[in-house]
Amino acid sequence: MKTSSLSPSSSRKENQDLRLFAQLEEGKYEALMLLHQKFYRPLCRFGAMFEQNTLIIEEKVADVFIELWTRRDALSEVKYPKAYLYIMARNKLLRTAKGESLLTRIHDHLNYSNAEQPSHEEELIHQEEKQINQKRIEDILQKVPERSRRVFEMSRIEGFKYREIAEILGISYRTVEQHVAITIRTIKNNLTDH
Structure with a gap:
């Protein structure tokens, strides 16, 4: 029993x-x-x-x-x-x-490094490029189904392991993998389009 x-x-x-x-x-x-x-x-x-x-x-x-x-x-x-x-x-x-x-x-x-420091202009350009890329990724994530986006955020942004996400959301490990794969594929496809 x-x-x-x-x-x-x-x-x-x-x-x-x-x-x-x-x-x-x-x-x-x-x-x-x-x-x-x-x-x-x-x-x-x-x-x-x-x-x-x-x-x-x-x-x-x-x-x-x-x-x-x-x-x-x-x-x-x-x-x-x-x-x-x-x-x-x-x-x-x-x-x-x-x-x-x-x-x-x-x-x-x-x-201990004697490497050259980037100039102020180079630093500003780098920061601006980083912000532009971040904005593009945020825009792309809006195209992803909500559930897949949430699983992706838990994995990549919040640092949860797939097993933990599965337990927290009450879904299978495989489903977590699929949601993350969907999101990554969407990001890659949209980044290569630009």
Whole structure:
């Protein structure tokens, strides 16, 4: 006889979290505050696995809730809010760790490199080209079906792994691959047209 892996209380908690996400999507700030009350401390404890500095952990966990509020219009697709929050916290902390090592390498390179610095004009041109390309990609993404675009953003912008996206959205790993492939194909096709 098979038994459910979820206890009734954990199932109830998941339903409460889903309701809070739905309320958050409707713009109810109180829902964000309740999620913050419930998850802030556990996420900080979890963050200690990735970072030793308590201030950085607290800042990144706070960023999770800020991002949750600013991206609340995309929460309807989230099937497992708790997993979503923990993955967001982990990714933010991992990016911080990667960023610190990258900044250290850049700093070391600048200190020991005799390479020429680009001129101010070259820097402005580079920035403008970067902005133009970013705008083109944003315009192209508007042509992609909403679900594929959201999966792509979770993968490439928010840093979720395919397995995590599948779990959060309640879809198969293969479906995640297909959504990302559709988006990449659309971007490539539209970039080569210009």
